[in-house]
Structures are given as structure tokens and as C-alpha cells.
Amino acid sequence: MNKTNRTVKAVLFTAAVSAALLSGCGQKKEADNSGKLSVMASFYPMYDFAVKIGGDKVDVTNMVPAGTEPHDWEPATKDITSLEKADVFVYSGAGMEHWAEDVLKTLKNKNLTVAEASSGITLMKGHEREEGESQEAESEEHGEFDPHVWLSPVNAKKEMENIKDAFVKADPENEAYYQANYETYAGKFDELDKKFKDTLSPLPNKSVVVAHEAFGYLCNAYGLTQMGIEGLSPDSEPDPARMAEVIDFVKENKVKTIFFEDLVSPKVAETIAKETGAKTEVLNPLEGLTDEQLKDGDDYFSVMEKNLTVLKEALE
Numbered sequence: 001m002n003k004t005n006r007t008v009k010a011v012l013f014t015a016a017v018s019a020a021l022l023s024g025c026g027q028k029k030e031a032d033n034s035g036k037l038s039v040m041a042s043f044y045p046m047y048d049f050a051v052k053i054g055g056d057k058v059d060v061t062n063m064v065p066a067g068t069e070p071h072d073w074e075p076a077t078k079d080i081t082s083l084e085k086a087d088v089f090v091y092s093g094a095g096m097e098h099w100a101e102d103v104l105k106t107l108k109n110k111n112l113t114v115a116e117a118s119s120g121i122t123l124m125k126g127h128e129r130e131e132g133e134s135q136e137a138e139s140e141e142h143g144e145f146d147p148h149v150w151l152s153p154v155n156a157k158k159e160m161e162n163i164k165d166a167f168v169k170a171d172p173e174n175e176a177y178y179q180a181n182y183e184t185y186a187g188k189f190d191e192l193d194k195k196f197k198d199t200l201s202p203l204p205n206k207s208v209v210v211a212h213e214a215f216g217y218l219c220n221a222y223g224l225t226q227m228g229i230e231g232l233s234p235d236s237e238p239d240p241a242r243m244a245e246v247i248d249f250v251k252e253n254k255v256k257t258i259f260f261e262d263l264v265s266p267k268v269a270e271t272i273a274k275e276t277g278a279k280t281e282v283l284n285p286l287e288g289l290t291d292e293q294l295k296d297g298d299d300y301f302s303v304m305e306k307n308l309t310v311l312k313e314a315l316e
Contacts, residue, residue: 034059037171040083042091042100043070044288045150046117048300049160050090053181054167057174058088067290069263071233074099084109087170090163093118096147115166117159118149124216126232146232148285152217153196156300157189188301196222196308203315207253209246209278211260211269214285218307224315227255229272234264243272250276257314259283262290281310 039060041047047062054060063079064070075083083089084107091097093116104114123145149155164182168175200222208215213228227249229238238246250258250272258278260269266280273280284303293303 037087037167038085039088039090039167040079040086042089042097043073045156045159045286045300046090046092046163049117049156049163049185050088050167052185052299053160053164053178055177055181057171057177058167064288066288066294067263068288069234070096070287075103080107083107083112086112088113088115088166090115090117090166092116092147092150092159094121094123094145094147094149113166113170115163117162118147118155119162121149121155121158123149124220126213146213146216148214148232148287149217150300151215151285152221153189153193153304154221155217157186160185160189192301192304193221199308199312200224200315203312205254205256205315207249207255208283208311208314209250209255209258209272210283211264211266212285214261214287215283224311229268234261237268243268246272247275250278255314257281257310259310259314261285261287262293263288281314283307283310 036056037054037058039050039054039058041050041060041062043064044062047060050058050060061082063075064073080103083103086109089104089112091100091114093100096118125144126146150159160182164178167178171178196218206223207225207227208219209227209229211228212230212234213226213232214234215224215226218224219226227246229242229246249255255276256278258269258273258276258280260266260280260282262282262284269280272278284307286300286303289298289303
């Protein structure tokens with residue numbers, strides 16, 4: 001995203017915040033007649049984890065619509081108005097939601113419990129690019145750290161624990177319920193982590209080429225190396241020098257599969273595959289699911305199982 005576009009978006013965003021605050025002046029927080037916690041989740045993984053922990057004690061809204069890439073998404077007036085009425089706001093942090101801190105500073109909702117789910121996780125620094133403009137843009141949007149912490153099952157387990165703690169703080173009467181749900185899914189994260197280790201450790205190849213560098217935590221956890229066609233954000237196309245670099249990497253490391261994502265155009269991945277004789281396949285960073293995936297009942301665990309299957313095929 002160029003600097004002009006970022007400036008325009010910043011102005012529009014500020015206007016949306018101001019409008020929401022004005023519309024909320026003098027209004028009291030609406031009571032939830034159902035007795036459920038009203039939870040706003042910043043994007044899909046946070047929504048999924050909140051639903052799993054909260055069960056029938058919560059009403060969770062995913063702020064980013066299905067099928068929308070969340071890196072450049074920003075809340076509209078209606079989203080900020082909803083936050084003014086919510087009990088809990090769940091976001092991942094680590095720079096993923098570049099808008100979150102500014103929004104939180106403006107909210108008048110003093111009863112809002114905030115869960116920064118990545119709190120306590122050791123963050124990885126983002127990969128530095130030589131191209132000054134693209135690196136500058138990524139630094140402005142994400143900060144110095146890789147925000148994709150949830151793609152390590154161990155980190156995802158910690159994120160869910162932080163969400164559980166926020167629910168307990170907001171609704172202490174149901175602590176035992178939230179704790180029981182957490183323990184159920186903590187076991188599933190442990191099983192998924194073991195399955196990734198057992199499946200990927202013996203494979204001969206360790207290099208993956210991905211649409212954008214979303215898989216650093218996953219690769220770090222299981223001894224893999226990622227080459228990202230793009231950096232931490234997938235919203236721009238690589239220049240010819242980067243394309244040449246990726247193509248050389250594919251050839252030198254005998255990479256068989258170029259991974260792309262459901263929410264991003266596969267055009268560049270297909271070009272590299274054609275140049276190198278590789279095939280293309282989806283590796284899902286779980287930044288958002290499509291309407292079809294949600295209809296099919298997909299969730300964090302099912303998508304990660306599919307990711308493991310395609311990684312195994314690519315690295316054998």
C-alpha cells in the first residue's frame with residue numbers, strides 16, 4: 001500500500017471513529033437480555049477461539065467479514081459503535097490489527113474487558129527486505145514483529161488461554177465453564193502439535209515457498225524454512241528482482257509446490273510454478289475463511305489438518 005493510500009485511509013478512519021463517538025454520546029450501554037457476554041473478535045482465529053471457549057455463554061461477532069483479507073481491513077462506524085456496547089474485545093496483537101490501539105484509546109466503554117491474545121508469546125522479528133519502500137510500508141502496518149503467531153499450535157493454545165482469562169474476568173460466575181472448555185481445546189492443540197512434529201520431522205525436504213511470510217512461527221516450530229513471495233502483508237506484487245530470487249530458490253531447493261492462499265490472487269504463484277515446473281496448492285494462513293468454508297464447518301483445527309496434509313505432500 002503506498003503512502004498516499006495509507007494517508008487517505010487514516011483520514012477516513014479518524015472520521016469513522018469521531019462519528020461513532022458522537023453517535024454514542026449520552027447513550028448508556030445496552031443490557032444483553034440473553035445474559036450472554038457480548039464479544040467482539042478482531043478477525044477469524046480470534047472469533048473461532050472465542051466461540052470455542054465461550055460456548056453458549058457468549059455471543060461473538062467476527063468484525064472482519066468472511067472472505068476478507070484482514071491485513072488492511074479497518075473498522076467502520078458500526079464496528080466502533082458495537083465496541084462501545086460490548087463486554088469483551090478480543091484481538092491478537094503483535095501488530096496484526098494496526099488499528100486496535102487507536103480505537104481502544106477513543107472508546108468511552110469503561111466496562112470493556114480487552115484480551116490481547118498474543119500477550120506472553122515470544123514474538124519473531126519480521127523478515128527484513130532490501131527494498132526500502134516495501135519494508136517501510138510493512139513497518140508502518142505491522143511494526144517490527146511477525147504478527148502471525150496463531151499458526152503455531154503452541155502459540156494458538158496460549159492465545160486461547162488469554163481469551164479464557166478475559167472471559168473469566170468479565171464473567172467470573174462462569175469461570176468453571178470457561179476453564180473446562182479451555183482444557184478440552186488445550187488437549188486438542190497438544191495433539192495437533194505432536195502430529196505436526198511426528199509428520200514433518202522425518203521428511204527429507206524442509207523448504208516451502210508461500211504467497212506471503214505468514215508461516216514463520218509454524219516453520220520455526222517444525223524445522224522448516226519459508227520463502228515468501230511477498231513479505232508480512234500480501235497486498236502487493238513482487239518486483240522482477242524478487243520474482244527472480246524466488247524462482248532461483250525454487251530451482252536450487254528442488255521445491256515441488258508453490259503455495260498460495262484462498263483470500264489472495266494465485267496469479268504470481270502460478271507464474272512461478274510455470275517457470276519452475278512446480279505445482280500450486282493452497283496453504284491457509286487462517287487469516288479468514290470463505291463463506292463456503294464456514295458453511296462446510298471448517299475451523300482452526302480442520303484447516304490446520306489440511307495444511308499438514310499439503311505440507312507433507314510437498315516435502316516428501
